[in-house]
Amino acid sequence: MKAETTVIRAILAGTALVAAAGTAAAQEVNLYTSREPGLVEPLLQAFTESTGIAVNTVFLKDGLVERLASEGESSPADVLMAVDVGNLVDLVERDLTQPVESEVLSAAIPENLRDPGNEWFALSMRARVVYAANDVEIDSITYEDLADPEWKGRICIRSGQHPYNTALFSAFMAHHDAAETEAWLTGLKDNLARKAGGGDRDGAKDILGGICDIAIANSYYVGLMRSGRGGDEQKAWGEAIKVILPTFEDGGTHVNVSGAAVAKNAPNRDQAVQLLEFLVSDEAQKIYGEANYEYPVKPGAAIDPIIASIGELKVDPVPLTEIVTNRKQASELVDRVGFDN
Template identity: 60%
Template sequence: MSGKTRSSKARSKKSWSPLLLAACSWAMLSAAPATAEEVVNVYTTREPGLSAPLFEAFTKATGITVNSVFVKDGLAERVKAEGAASPADVLMTVDVGNLLDVVDAGVTQPVETATLTAAVPANLRDPAGNWYALSMRARLVYEAKDVKLANFHYEDLADPKWKGKICIRSGQHPYNVALTAAYIVHHGEAKTEDWLRGLKANLARKATGGDREGARDILGGICDIAVGNSYYVGLMRSGKGGPDQKKWGDGIDVVLPTFEGGGTHVNVSGAAVAKNAPNKANAIKLDPIIGELGPLKVDPISLVDIAKARKKASELIDKVGFDN
């Protein structure tokens, strides 16, 4: 970490709001209206309310009706069991590991269009075109109003100066496993183990709760900084979680950390065209692209490489007793 003053741009609410990316479809810009009977069937693990605006806008732009089916667990298993008779055209899920699971299950098919290839950075899509990122969630640092971090790196979380001042959820939560896997890709296993031990030594409390509880505990004076996703800041500040959560969101500032020599770690929700899609043409039209990134400098390492390092990341988290 260097310095104690951030620019007004980095401190503003606008610095995090672009991270809460609304998905859009290239079809909304270029596709001709379809006939009324045309449909696209989407199986999604995302809560229905999160995808509804995208689907409504898509239908308005193209005339294609979106039939959305919420699949809480076992997306790949369900589509595989349905086989060639599956009605699924598009599979949507959260976390790159889950995207790789549906590919490994053999229930997707590659799709490549010039528009998608140009719009979605190579590190945010499958090299073979089996999935594309839909939206991103950056792994941020929440800070107390009087902390005022500048040029903060993920590596700094292990600096002894933060001893007893950091809050974080379970190390085995997918968000933190992914961050640890990214650390492995950047620095190797030995340095990642050292980093995990240093971060654990700096915790103000046991690694528990959720990201929003990190904001709560900053306001409660338990910790000075917390690790959390961009998504939750917007959710808290919106008031949808109630007045207490709004107070938590409004009571913190947000920092965009980066890896030294890299960028801000992100995970994604994404979409794939199902292997046996009965409405493939419409499914391709719905394939999403990444929105405006604003000031976010996305870490350039491949999400596929991060996913491959997740098993080792989980093992290291257990090895250092992070959650104990």
């Protein structure tokens, strides 16, 4: 058995994951996803109710690329769903996806949030925001400001090598050159109140505990904390902070995405495209917000009230594909400045 835990669930009673391409029933689609079951299942149930198409789902904690590569042309996968744009780009670079020409997807998803060759599509967003103690006099900030000596000993953040942060640092490089990015990372490290580490919610916890005044974290954790979904302790963390949407000096707020692609050898291609198109519908975009407090990618779609209360999100216009090209260099700069030391 493989090291990763694989859970196979049938969304419609009586369906089963097909073992090889070409044997699937006409009205089913096979999904491989690294997203948590609790986040995905409400979307898939709604899709089946709307279309009558059964969704057979393989939940993979990790190893999605390796799984597909090992299955080769006989893979039963139709749709590939992942978190973090880097994972989506990896699928394309390994030649595991195929292009999809869809007016529905093109109309719903802004150009900077999808692959130029239409091989992957963002489906939901999370913003990299700033949590601030309620008594800190601040109502706006740029990412560049985070290296200002004003914040020396006042910032909390998780590991610089975590994908959430390497994506942010890669986005910084899309606005500044490598030397400027290295100087900024050095300044940000000098401003840390504690060693980089923990999770995003730990930033809010440490603000409440007086360890830091601001923290860099993802927007959806605000919903998970303030809603009480994580328990009373985390609700207290969420209530101890105010949330600011930073921007780059010449841009907008950095976002990362969850997204999906159609597998290169999809045996049920038409149904796969139908699933992707459903996932950018108003109904599905609303579910994304309710399930995990994520931002919809479709302009005008409903946003959960907790997340909407943060303020208007103005997404940085730099294409995600451009940001991803900086990942390796950004990771090297993290090590060079000893960010996690």
